[in-house]
Amino acid sequence: MATRNARILVVDDEAALADTLALIFQRAGYTATAVYSAEDALAFIATHRPSLVVSDVVMPGMNGLAMAKNIQIAYPNCRVLLFSGNADTQDLLDAARREGHAFEVLAKPVPPPQMLEKVASLLGQ
Amino acid sequence: MAGPSVKSGAELIRENEWLRARLAEAEIKLGEAQEVIGAIQSGDVDAVVVSGPEGDQVFTLKGAEYGYRALVEAMNEGAATLGIDGTVLYCNQRLADLLKTPMEQIIGSHVTKLVTAESMHDFEALLAHAQSGEACQAELDFQSGESNRIPVYVSLSQMRSVEPTALCMVASDLSERKKRDELIAAGKLSTSILESAAEAIAVCDESGRIVLTNQALESLCDCNPLYQNFNVALPLEVNDETTEAGKPFSIYDVLGGRTLRAQEVCLSRPNGTSVTLLLTAAPIKDSSGVLGCVLTMTDITIRKRALEAVKRQADLLRLSHDAILVWQLGTSIGSIESWNLGAEQLYGYTESEALGHSPHELLKTIHGVPWAEIEAKLREDGNWEGELRHFTKDGRALVVSARHQLIISSDGVERILETNRDITERKRSEGVLRASEARLRLAHIAANAGTWEWDLRTNANFWSDEAWKVYGLAPGGCKPSYEAWRQLIHPDDLVRVEQAVQDAVRDGKELIVEWRLRDAGGAERWLMSRGQPVRDADGVVASYIGIVLDISERKRAEEALLRSEKLASLGRMASTISHEINNPLETIGHALYLALTDSETSETTRSYLELAVQELDRVTHITRQTLAFHRDSNAPKLIDLRESVDSIVKLFGSRLKSREITIEQRCPKVERIQAFSSEIQQVISNLLSNSMDAVPRRGRIQLRLSRSVGKNGDRRVRFTIADTGSGIPLERQKKIFEPFFTTKEVVGTGLGLWVTKQIVEKHKATIRVRSKPGRGTVFSIAFPAGQETTQVL
Numbered sequence: 001m002a003t004r005n006a007r008i009l010v011v012d013d014e015a016a017l018a019d020t021l022a023l024i025f026q027r028a029g030y031t032a033t034a035v036y037s038a039e040d041a042l043a044f045i046a047t048h049r050p051s052l053v054v055s056d057v058v059m060p061g062m063n064g065l066a067m068a069k070n071i072q073i074a075y076p077n078c079r080v081l082l083f084s085g086n087a088d089t090q091d092l093l094d095a096a097r098r099e100g101h102a103f104e105v106l107a108k109p110v111p112p113p114q115m116l117e118k119v120a121s122l123l124g125q
Numbered sequence: 126m127a128g129p130s131v132k133s134g135a136e137l138i139r140e141n142e143w144l145r146a147r148l149a150e151a152e153i154k155l156g157e158a159q160e161v162i163g164a165i166q167s168g169d170v171d172a173v174v175v176s177g178p179e180g181d182q183v184f185t186l187k188g189a190e191y192g193y194r195a196l197v198e199a200m201n202e203g204a205a206t207l208g209i210d211g212t213v214l215y216c217n218q219r220l221a222d223l224l225k226t227p228m229e230q231i232i233g234s235h236v237t238k239l240v241t242a243e244s245m246h247d248f249e250a251l252l253a254h255a256q257s258g259e260a261c262q263a264e265l266d267f268q269s270g271e272s273n274r275i276p277v278y279v280s281l282s283q284m285r286s287v288e289p290t291a292l293c294m295v296a297s298d299l300s301e302r303k304k305r306d307e308l309i310a311a312g313k314l315s316t317s318i319l320e321s322a323a324e325a326i327a328v329c330d331e332s333g334r335i336v337l338t339n340q341a342l343e344s345l346c347d348c349n350p351l352y353q354n355f356n357v358a359l360p361l362e363v364n365d366e367t368t369e370a371g372k373p374f375s376i377y378d379v380l381g382g383r384t385l386r387a388q389e390v391c392l393s394r395p396n397g398t399s400v401t402l403l404l405t406a407a408p409i410k411d412s413s414g415v416l417g418c419v420l421t422m423t424d425i426t427i428r429k430r431a432l433e434a435v436k437r438q439a440d441l442l443r444l445s446h447d448a449i450l451v452w453q454l455g456t457s458i459g460s461i462e463s464w465n466l467g468a469e470q471l472y473g474y475t476e477s478e479a480l481g482h483s484p485h486e487l488l489k490t491i492h493g494v495p496w497a498e499i500e501a502k503l504r505e506d507g508n509w510e511g512e513l514r515h516f517t518k519d520g521r522a523l524v525v526s527a528r529h530q531l532i533i534s535s536d537g538v539e540r541i542l543e544t545n546r547d548i549t550e551r552k553r554s555e556g557v558l559r560a561s562e563a564r565l566r567l568a569h570i571a572a573n574a575g576t577w578e579w580d581l582r583t584n585a586n587f588w589s590d591e592a593w594k595v596y597g598l599a600p601g602g603c604k605p606s607y608e609a610w611r612q613l614i615h616p617d618d619l620v621r622v623e624q625a626v627q628d629a630v631r632d633g634k635e636l637i638v639e640w641r642l643r644d645a646g647g648a649e650r651w652l653m654s655r656g657q658p659v660r661d662a663d664g665v666v667a668s669y670i671g672i673v674l675d676i677s678e679r680k681r682a683e684e685a686l687l688r689s690e691k692l693a694s695l696g697r698m699a700s701t702i703s704h705e706i707n708n709p710l711e712t713i714g715h716a717l718y719l720a721l722t723d724s725e726t727s728e729t730t731r732s733y734l735e736l737a738v739q740e741l742d743r744v745t746h747i748t749r750q751t752l753a754f755h756r757d758s759n760a761p762k763l764i765d766l767r768e769s770v771d772s773i774v775k776l777f778g779s780r781l782k783s784r785e786i787t788i789e790q791r792c793p794k795v796e797r798i799q800a801f802s803s804e805i806q807q808v809i810s811n812l813l814s815n816s817m818d819a820v821p822r823r824g825r826i827q828l829r830l831s832r833s834v835g836k837n838g839d840r841r842v843r844f845t846i847a848d849t850g851s852g853i854p855l856e857r858q859k860k861i862f863e864p865f866f867t868t869k870e871v872v873g874t875g876l877g878l879w880v881t882k883q884i885v886e887k888h889k890a891t892i893r894v895r896s897k898p899g900r901g902t903v904f905s906i907a908f909p910a911g912q913e914t915t916q917v918l
Contacts, residue, residue, distance in 0.1 A: 014708050014712065016712045017708060017711055017712045017715065020712055020715030020716055020719060021715055023715075023719055024715055024718060024719060024722075027719070027722060058704060083711075084704075085703055085704040085705075085706070085707025085708050085711070086703060086704045086707075107707075107749075107803070108707035108708060108710065108711045109707055109710035109711035109713075109714050109741075109745050110711065110714070111714060111718075111738075111742065112714055112715060112718035113718075
């Protein structure tokens with residue numbers, strides 16, 4: 001199944017979090033890479049064209065939401081899944097929705113089985 | 126006689142014929158003469174024209190009309206006979222003289238030639254009247270030549286005895302009379318002027334002697350001042366305040382050439398009174414010098430007195446302490462016309478600053494009642510009284526007691542006379558009074574406080590009636606003492622209260638302590654005891670006297686405030702902490718998962734790891750409950766509550782096992798509900814957790830799903846959790862959903878059920894609790910059944 005080879009990009013400013021999640025995705029059969037900032041993520045996407053980006057929201061520098069908007073505009077075929085430990089995220093999302101961007105957010109901590117289920121559904125499995 | 130000469134017969138015949146002819150002539154002449162005589166006799170002929178050697182001569186006949194004729198000639202009036210058409214047939218000498226025109230020129234011309242152009246109109250009318258048979262008269266101007274005007278009085282009438290009809294005109298010369306009349310009139314006018322003048326007028330000659338007076342002057346002098354020296358007849362004193370006050374007036378000043386205008390002078394009357402006059406005097410000059418002078422004096426005594434009275438009144442007004450102003454009521458609310466000293470002092474605006482301005486604008490008036498109401502009362506009653514707020518020039522606020530009076534002048538102008546009294550101080554003291562009244566009331570309330578006395582030596586207490594009431598005891602129900610009082614205190618507060626009492630007594634200081642009644646019969650009651658030390662003669666504290674107050678209200682308010690503050694700060698914390706905690710939790714989750722899914726992990730290790738995962742989930746739920754007031758980004762979905770229940774029960778699996786608690790699940794298939802899955806899980810988890818804490822070892826918890834019908838007949842899905850735990854006392858049942866209410870002293874945050882209630886209400890559901898202490902507790906949540914087509918929550 002081609003989708004199993006789908007590339008997933010994990011973005012989180014906490015390295016341990018990003019690395020372990022990428023490892024989980026890899027064990028599940030995906031190709032996964034971890035980066036630690038939105039800027040790095042955009043650079044990666046430009047060269048590697050992942051099918052899915054799983055990203056934290058609150059990060060230093062560009063936040064995950066701004067990055068997601070950029071991706072949606074620049075790479076419409078790339079899906080974005082956000083996850084956040086912050087309750088205030090909802091307000092940001094509402095604002096984004098009003099601008100015409102719709103994103104899904106999972107609340108940290110996300111149990112890995114739930115994360116895998118979500119990712120599978122997003123990649124159309 | 127001889128005779129001889131005999132004449133021949135022929136001669137005799139010729140003589141005879143000549144004589145007969147002569148006779149015939151003589152007969153004719155005689156007849157003519159007889160005719161003339163007859164005519165003369167009958168009066169048909171007044172004059173005979175005889176041709177003689179010197180030409181024609183007119184002989185007027187002195188007849189029986191001689192008297193008339195003489196009269197006509199002799200009279201002073203001009204007379205003329207006019208033909209009916211107006212031709213002058215005859216005129217007398219007097220008319221000719223009057224017109225300075227020879228008679229021959231007048232006779233035969235038309236009478237209108239004698240009339241001036243200006244009088245023509247009147248004369249023609251006169252003529253017309255006379256021609257129609259009416260006698261009439263008029264004053265006209267005749268003319269002689271082109272420019273000589275002669276005023277005459279003309280009378281025209283018909284002459285009855287003459288055929289054809291003729292007119293008789295008589296003209297009287299008015300020139301003389303007119304001159305006389307003018308003189309008289311002039312004389313009359315000046316006299317009447319003099320006499321009718323209210324002013325006393327005196328004309329003096331060059332020596333100062335009064336030569337002309339009028340009535341007013343005479344009454345001034347109480348005598349006839351004529352021919353007296355003016356200074357003697359009227360000793361005047363000059364009254365002018367500016368310079369020459371009290372200086373006597375002298376006529377010689379005026380005769381010397383000085384003109385006075387409206388000089389105020391004073392005349393002392395012989396009877397002792399004095400009169401104030403306004404004197405105007407001027408010399409009469411001609412080319413030769415001063416002929417005399419004219420003086421006019423107006424009595425202004427009354428006016429002066431009136432003015433003085435007004436001035437006194439004005440001074441009164443000016444000096445009055447009250448602010449008095451007059452302003453016009455007009456289209457733009459009024460302009461100030463009068464502003465007294467009191468107003469200056471009260472408001473700080475000088476008269477010149479205030480005049481012309483609107484009082485409302487100047488003083489920034491604040492009326493207690495609408496101006497329309499005040500105006501209405503003014504028009505109805507003519508006055509209004511009330512309190513106003515004004516602002517002074519330097520911005521201070523004043524309260525004034527104002528009286529408005531409406532004055533309508535004869536020309537219809539409406540003015541307000543406003544009198545204001547400053548009552549700011551009074552108001553302030555009223556304010557002070559009210560404050561002290563408030564304090565008094567407070568004292569009354571304080572009177573509801575109980576008073577107590579505590580004798581430190583005997584420990585005996587005195588409690589006032591109110592104190593017994595505050596303590597919730599029947600007055601006299603026990604022996605009041607320090608011990609008895611201790612018994613009233615809630616065990617939780619006892620230690621603290623005793624410590625406070627000890628500290629106060631030891632230091633001899635004021636005692637202030639708040640405590641709860643041990644037994645408040647259901648509701649919690651907070652009291653405050655406050656006492657002062659009383660020293661004996663040696664300065665040792667012998668007793669305390671004080672009050673005790675019920676402060677439950679205040680306490681409740683304080684607690685509510687504290688709660689809301691906690692909530693607020695908690696909210697602030699949540700954002701920061703949640704992020705801090707959730708990230709590590711996430712990473713732990715990852716690590717555990719990776720360890721679990723590693724094929725090299727042993728079974729034993731795996732079981733430990735699974736335990737770790739469970740505990741991690743528990744931590745997650747705790748943080749979710751307390752910190753993460755998060756909202757799902759996803760829209761609510763139709764969820765099957767069975768799944769939610771299952772997942773939570775699984776979550777609590779090990780704990781339940783360790784405490785040997787039996788879980789009974791009675792969850793048939795029911796409608797799905799429109800909900801946020803994670804939040805529903807949070808609710809079930811919270812309730813299950815509470816039940817687990819309440820239930821003893823080997824207790825039972827039942828989880829049930831059922832259908833129900835709401836009040837409006839709407840379909841509902843009910844989730845019930847029942848336990849055999851210790852139950853919740855009735856008074857606590859109301860409070861359990863309040864934030865920060867907890868019975869778990871060490872562990873509880875007091876937020877679990879509050880969050881649960883928030884979530885329940887968000888889902889448009891209801892939550893109820895039934896509990897019997899010692900028997901158990903049942904929580905029941907009724908969700909609206911979801912439509913199987915998507916619905917917006």
